[in-house]
Amino acid sequence: MLRRFTFGQYKDRNSVIHSLDARIKMIYVIVFGILSFAIKSKSGILIFSLFVLSLIVLSKMSLSELIRNLMPFYFIFVFLLLMYILFSRNQLVLGVIYIWRFLMLIIISLLLTYTTTIQNLIVAIEKLSKPLKIFSIKPRNIAVMVSVAVRFVPVMFIRFDKTRESMLARLADLRKIKHIKLLVMVVLEKMFGSASNLSDALQSRLYNENLANKKILRFNKYDYLSIVFILILIVIIY
Amino acid sequence: MIQTKNLCFKYEDEFILKDVNVEIKEGSFTTIIGANGSGKTTLAKHFNALLTPTKGSVFVDAVDTKKDALNARSKVGFVFQNFEDQLVYSIVEEDVAFGLENLEIGINDINKIVDKTLTELRIDHLAKQNVNMLSLGQKQLVALAGVIAMKPKYIVFDEPTTNLDEKNKRNIMSIIKRLNKDGKITIILITNVLNDLKYADYVIVLKNSSVIFYGEKSKLSGRILKEAGLNA
Known part of the structure; x- marks a missing residue:
């Protein structure tokens, strides 16, 4: 029964995506999340989709793992599509594109948890949420x-x-x-x-x-390379 | 030594513990036995200050748990009956490290202790596994690893073999015995299984919120066990 609920479970793989700093991966999820809904042109969506596909390959996630992880969302996709068919007959293509964008967002989130241990995610959350201390949030x-x-x-x-x-x-x-x-x-x-x-x-x-996590996160060469690559990608898409 | 003096605990106008006076000697194996609802878990939760007495006192190494709960919690580890709920993190090695982080131990030392503990319990192959994917027996061992890693002086095991199959029961009990004999850790075992008495040096028998026997196992009679509602 447990194996049905596999969404976002970390898998230990020796991949470039796994080796990226958890903080930068979290920031990328936010950036890509915005991108997946902000891209206007169809060519932009195509490039972005190819990019997400390459991320899946780089993370060494198998096709069966990807499908198993996306299965819980199957009904949501069908429901969204049905809504578009029933209420926006003239905009079916737009509906498919929206579902596609949603799918990209899910895959990106999935890649974060698939390639990052909870421990590293927690450290990243702690480090990134440090400014919230101003509002007495620990x-x-x-x-x-x-x-x-x-x-x-x-x-x-x-x-x-x-x-x-x-x-x-x-x-x-x-x-x-x-x-x-x-x-x-x-x-x-x-x-x-x-x-x-x-x-x-x-x-x-x-x-x-009140304890601060002592784990030190350090950028490696792949982190710096990824920043350059992502900036180039954003320029190409726009 | 853990010592209770006239310990009373009241919850919603009902006494769950009444005038409990017991001592847990260092290095001993003490079994707390009693029928369901007799107050065994409530008593044990006082040992690591998860509960504090309504009346009376509990001392862990001569320190009152009311005055220093942290002292009690750092010295008395607790393996809960619902050990599945005890696991905080999803990955085995991360969960074992949780208590060590709270003890403010350095990262390198944490990694060493986690590896050593998992190896000792022969679950090092599970280090990167998701706890949700483990069997009940494995989850029990992970919960135990999380406590052992903190190197407590005393460990409370609250009905540790409930829901486990025979093989896992034997494994857990042999680990508990080893911790007591080789690791010199004081064990407090909560049970309602008479067979578990065989490991004990000292026994505390509870009935209806009160201690009806406390002392060496050799002095425990079948009559007392019958009185406690346990079939001797």
């Missing part, structure tokens, strides 16, 4: 919140699935609002229980929100 809290979310989202899906199955086994009808409500309540209750246990575990393992 970077370590943000970082740990992200890591806990990454850790427990699949757990939530599994609990949802198990509860659903046990309800169905006792003849529940999940088309009824009453039973849907019950399903949601049971899963939420279990997740609150886990949150309470996790809170105990954090205290027990001496969690300190």
Whole structure:
């Protein structure tokens, strides 16, 4: 069951993308996210798509892994396409392009978590969110919140699935609002229980929100090369 | 030594622990046994200051847990019953490092300790694995590694073999014994399985929030276990 929830799970590979600094990868995700929706021309979209494809190849992600990771979004894509077909008949191509842009955004996010360990992501989040200290927001809290979310989202899906199955086994009808409500309540209750246990575990393992992560992130030659390359790409697209 | 003096703990007008006076001797293997709901976990949570007494005191190496919770938590490790919820990070080696980061140990030392701990528990091959993909037995070992890595003086194991198969149960129990005999770590084992008493030097029997027996295992009688609602 667990293997169905593989989105964004890190895989240890010896690739150029894996070796990039986590901070720069996070900044790239934001830049590419904006780019994927800001590019106007069709040639620009084509170049950007080829670029994303090359990133997939460079990260050494297999086709089967890519498909497995994108499968949970299949229904969203179908839903979006249906909406365009039903409500914007004259703009079907535009709809397909929007879904394509959305797909690119998902792949880029996927590449970040596929090539970066949670630990490095957390360090990067901590380092990048340092300016928030001005507003009394503690970077370590943000970082740990992200890591806990990454850790427990699949757990939530599994609990949802198990509860659903046990309800169905006792003849529940999940088309009824009453039973849907019950399903949601049971899963939420279990997740609150886990949150309470996790809170105990954090205290027990001496969690300190004021602690600064000592891990040092350093740029390597690929980071500098990537900056040059990305700037050239942006110039070409525009 | 961990010592409780007239420890009482009240939750929503109900006493979960009443006048508990026990000592956990250094280097010992102490088993806390009792029926479900007798207050075993609540008592153990006082040892590392996850809970503090409503009345009375708990001392860890002569320091009151009310006054210094950090002292208790750095000395008393806790392997929870729901060990799956104990894992904070998704990658095994990162989760094991979590407590060490909080102890403000340098990165190089953290890496060495993590490697050593994973090797000791023979799970070094899982270092880069996602914890969500592990079996229950493996998750239990990762949770244990996260605690052992912090080098606590005492470790509380809250029903560590629940939900495990026989092979994993034997593995966990042999590791716990090894930690006590070779690692000189004081073990506090919470259980409701009579068979687990065989490892103990000292036993604490709880019934309805009160201690009905505390002492050497040799002095424990079947009558007390029956009284505690455990089938002797």
